[in-house]
Amino acid sequence: MLEVKDLASRYGRIEVLHDVSLKVEPGKILALIxxxxxxxxxxxxxxxxxxxxxxxxxxxxxxxxNKVQASERVKRGxxxxxxxxxxxxxxxxxxxxxxxxWTSSATNVQADLQFAYETFPVLFEKKDLLAGxxxxxxxxxxxxxxxxxxxxxxxxxxxxxxxLSPLLIDQVFAAIELLKKKGLAIxxxxxxxxxxxxxxxxxxxxETGRIVxxxxxxxxxxxxxxxxLYLGHA
Amino acid sequence: xxxxxxQYAASGVTVGAxxxxxxxxxxxxxxxxxxxxxxxxxxxxxxxxxTVFVAAAGVPVVAAGILGIxxxxxxxxxxxxxxxxxxxxxxxxxxxxxxxxxxxFLKGVAQIVFDKRFHSLPAWFGTEPIKxxxxxxxxxxxxxxAGAAVIVFALxxxxxxxxxxxxxxxxxxxxxxATLVGINVTTIVTLAFVISAAIGGTAGIxxxxxxxxxxxxxTLLSLKxxxxxxxxxxxxxxxxxxxxxxxxxxxxxxxxxxxSAYKDAFAFLxxxxxxxxxxxxxxxSFVRERx
Numbered sequence: 001m002l003e004v005k006d007l008a009s010r011y012g013r014i015e016v017l018h019d020v021s022l023k024v025e026p027g028k029i030l031a032l033i034x035x036x037x038x039x040x041x042x043x044x045x046x047x048x049x050x051x052x053x054x055x056x057x058x059x060x061x062x063x064x065x066n067k068v069q070a071s072e073r074v075k076r077g078x079x080x081x082x083x084x085x086x087x088x089x090x091x092x093x094x095x096x097x098x099x100x101x102w103t104s105s106a107t108n109v110q111a112d113l114q115f116a117y118e119t120f121p122v123l124f125e126k127k128d129l130l131a132g133x134x135x136x137x138x139x140x141x142x143x144x145x146x147x148x149x150x151x152x153x154x155x156x157x158x159x160x161x162x163x164l165s166p167l168l169i170d171q172v173f174a175a176i177e178l179l180k181k182k183g184l185a186i187x188x189x190x191x192x193x194x195x196x197x198x199x200x201x202x203x204x205x206x207e208t209g210r211i212v213x214x215x216x217x218x219x220x221x222x223x224x225x226x227x228x229l230y231l232g233h234a
Numbered sequence: 235x236x237x238x239x240x241q242y243a244a245s246g247v248t249v250g251a252x253x254x255x256x257x258x259x260x261x262x263x264x265x266x267x268x269x270x271x272x273x274x275x276x277x278x279x280x281x282x283x284x285t286v287f288v289a290a291a292g293v294p295v296v297a298a299g300i301l302g303i304x305x306x307x308x309x310x311x312x313x314x315x316x317x318x319x320x321x322x323x324x325x326x327x328x329x330x331x332x333x334x335x336x337x338x339f340l341k342g343v344a345q346i347v348f349d350k351r352f353h354s355l356p357a358w359f360g361t362e363p364i365k366x367x368x369x370x371x372x373x374x375x376x377x378x379x380a381g382a383a384v385i386v387f388a389l390x391x392x393x394x395x396x397x398x399x400x401x402x403x404x405x406x407x408x409x410x411x412a413t414l415v416g417i418n419v420t421t422i423v424t425l426a427f428v429i430s431a432a433i434g435g436t437a438g439i440x441x442x443x444x445x446x447x448x449x450x451x452x453t454l455l456s457l458k459x460x461x462x463x464x465x466x467x468x469x470x471x472x473x474x475x476x477x478x479x480x481x482x483x484x485x486x487x488x489x490x491x492x493x494s495a496y497k498d499a500f501a502f503l504x505x506x507x508x509x510x511x512x513x514x515x516x517x518x519s520f521v522r523e524r525x
Contacts, residue, residue: 050413074416086411088404098397099404103416150416 001025002047002078002154002185007056009046015054016042017209024185024202026153029176031200031217033193033230039209040189041083044156047187048080049073060154075103079152083159083189085143089132093123096131096142100149108151116145119175137168144175154185161192173199193230197221205230237368242490243483244366248375248444250482251382255437256459257466257474258389259430265406265469266426269329273313274434275455276340281306281435282447283344286353295356303435309340310431314424337452344449357443374443381440385433386475393471402426406469454498461505467515476516480504 002024009017017039024030032040045051047058049070058065060076068076088096097116101109117124120141126134131142140160147155157176161169169192177199180186190196197203200217205226213220220226256274263271285302289295313336318329358377363370393399401422404412413419438447438455445451458481466477481501488500508516 048414050410069418070413071416071418074414080414082411082414086408086414088407088411090407091400091403095400099400099412099417100415102397102401146415 001061002187003057003059004043004047005057005059007043007046007053007058009042009051009053015209017046017053020056020206020209020211022187022204022211024154024187026185027180027183028201029180029186029188029199029217031193031196031203032187032189032206033191033196033203033220033226034206035229036191037208038206040206041158042209043206044080044158044187044189047156048078074150074152077151077153078156079147079150079154080156081143081147081158081160083162085136085139087131087134087139087142087146090130092128093131093134093142094127096146097123097149100146103150109149112149112151116148119178120145136163137165137171140164140168140172141175144172148179152184154187155179156187156189158189159191160188161190161195169195193226194221194232197226197231238490240367240369241371242486244369244371244375246483246486247479248372248378248482249485250462250479251378252437252441252445252455252478253458253462253481254475254478255382255385255433255440256455257462257478258386258471259434259437260459260463261469261471261474262389262402262426262430262433264463266402266423267318267329268326268406269318269333270460270463270468271313271333271427271430272330272456272460273309273333273337273340273452274430274459275457276337276344276452277306277309277431277434278438278441278455279344279447279449279452280309280340280438282355282438282442282451283348283353283449284435285439286355286442286447287348289355299439302439303432306435306438307428307432310427310429310434311424313431314427318427319420319423337456341450341452348449350449352446352448353442354446355439355442372444378440378444381436385436386471389429389433390471398422398425458501461501465505465508465515467517470515470517473515473517480516 004020004022007017007020008015020043022030034040042051046053060078065073088099097113098109101112122138123142123145131139134142160172164172173195176186176188188196188200197217197220203215203217203220204211205213256278259274260270263269281302284305285298288298288301317332317336321329321332357374359373363372393403401417404417405419405422409419462477462481463474465481466473484504485497485501489497
């Protein structure tokens, strides 16, 4: 279980996250929606440890993460699918996946590699090609699989539908629901609010670095303000 | 005439192998940090000078050589941990200037700790030249070539086949993504510096029986190694090897057939020509990003 309490973070002198708190339990999806620049990506980066925090606490399964290095957080079970996929474009697909298993034992890596190839056969077909040669959707699948190679208990996903065709978006979200069934705790950041809310158990709306509204996914789908601002209809 | 050509080829390949090793050091550090480390030649000098002085103190040459390589590796470790890692947020250009500073520092330290004279090491298999097609080749040339081949092979296996080697490559491509898969970037980059410095030190020791060494031998080695790496294509280990060999051969043939006074100029001229025609280097390739 991931829990964030009263978190603040700054870029230089400018505070960009204020008093952010959230909680996500195993087998649940928490959707974070909000406009560009609302602080969603910064929040995920702060949780994964690549963005420093100024106050507040982050705990994973009850253990504080504040002083734990980003790379060590992966070992503790926290994985992130970064915005823009960020695959290792000049390396093969298989190497990308193997690197995803950096913190795992060799036997786990082999099993997880098998699982990734079975779930997304296209990755197996192209396993020796450079990741940079994949289409956007395939790169997204690869980025998700790479994050799963570390056997996380919590996964942070930043805009997994960005730049994808509607058909691919369906595939990606089907994959996310599969992860939920496997018992992962998922934090899902999305511009595509309607799809995100439809699969989310809980949801929060971010505006200018704060969480301004929370509820279940269903509640927020019905919320008048959310409808107007983020779902594009009154 | 034929014997002359064989002679030039032999000395070109030998010197080229040394350049290739220095260029490999450049490649390894460039791949993990995008920094061209101009202290690379000084690692070679440090390895060679340490070996010379420890051997002169009565230690067997092999043990002295191991100490020399360790000294170079320590210098690599310190360069990263005591200097570069503190300036991590500087521009790449700033970091390159930092390595130039480190090179001058190493030269100064060597001048004080050792001395300002030229030194040599005994050739491993004597100095009785071997006759090949009327050309005379130093036995040490074969030692240099064999040593370089072993190092190149080991490095290729390390980067292509081991996870840690792939980690170095991953860091060079995307540091954020590397961190997010759990790679401790500082540890792996430190490792790249240590390996790179150790390779440099080994190159210096291998070359010393042929080329001699002195406190300031590193500067020209750095320049030649950098040129070789650029010639082959910065970032490609295979390019470093090919670039080094081509550079050595151009020097040897240019010096032998035209004028040895311009030996160094031929090498740099060759680079200008190659980079004008093929900016990515002989074997380098442009990586195209797909959006």
